[in-house]
Amino acid sequence: MNGLHDLGGMHGFGPVIPEPERPVFHAEWYKRALAMTVAMGNWGRWSIDESRHARETLPPADMVNLSYYERWTAGLVTLLLRHGFVTRDELREGRADANAARETPALTGPEVAAVLARGSPSARDLDRPPRFQPGDRVRTINAHPPTHTRLPRYARGHVGEIVLYHGPHVFADARAHRKDAPAEPLYAVRFAARELWGPGAEAGHSVTINLWEPHLEPV
């Protein structure tokens, strides 16, 4: 979707402000917002891509005005409602419905370290060879789906070169919307800065983007 999450190449957001390595969290509630999102994800009802798309579909004004963990929290609420974990009445009242079943948490304290160390790898097997090889020139498709996509606007319709083949990975554009999404070959595609930004960009600079086969056409 062409939303305000897709920021590459925009102007006007001001300088980048450095910060020291610690503290990791700048407010206590950031800790809980992060941890709740991780813990609820462990139920396995939604993919990371659906979770990301839930944040992207916030109203554009909220995308700009909410802080990072406010956007995470808003995305989590969207998912909790969509997947039936809570009701609007429960959120409004701040307590469980009297008839609601009491569940057993999907993730307990002692399980956390092992679950984090395992993660959820996106690599899959695929019964066909990749269409492109490192060194091949490719053009990105010019497409503007209203759904989730990892092809940023600034890189659409441009010619680049495959520099790495990452193997088949679940296609995020599809998995944001359905659980049985297929795997597609994933590449790192390098674009000259001047191809993306015109003659004002420095010669020799480049931007390399992870893109799946459906994002690419042969040149």
Next chain:
Amino acid sequence: MAHDEPHGAHHHHDHEHDAHGLPSEPDLKVRAIETLLVEKGLIDPAALDAIVDSYENRIGPRNGAQVVARAWTDPDYRERLRADSTAAIAELGYSGRGGEHIVAVENAPGVHNLIVCTLCSCYPWPVLGLPPTWYKSAAYRSRAVIDPRGVLADFGVTLPADTEIRVWDSTSEIRYIVIPERPAGTEHLGVEELAALVTRDSMVGMGLPKAVAA
């Protein structure tokens, strides 16, 4: 001061407390959601504590610094890192969530790598921990791809005019870590001393390792 700034310049409702010391609106909202989810048996508060503890105290940029210091001192390790970064990083005990597949990109004379995620905030969690505020900011995500020298200048980093800057726009499937160049005059240092020179920002490409006194 609000550290996790919203992208708009004039809103600061993520303060932890207001002028009267009362909790902020998002703080109250998050507490209300946690209370409800605990009451329904959907989350275990002890799991939340363990997740926070992991990212505050165990999973952070000191992990990545170990990877870099090993790559600087052990040519065989460096080769394994080139061949399969994820496996080489796992040798040191770092793996999993937010970095299931990692590719290490090496700086070299005349080549500087810079990592960004323009669409969200993908970052190699097992080796660098949670991303700093600036990495998640609209300022960085918008400009790193179009004006890499400009964002580096914001951090006081000036590279030679003929240095090729390679920006990597990440996705969550493949996350990148920069292996910076080993500083001059460090031949006598061991792995731990070298790791102390490796800053978080240098592993994103927004800084260089600390120099040693000549």
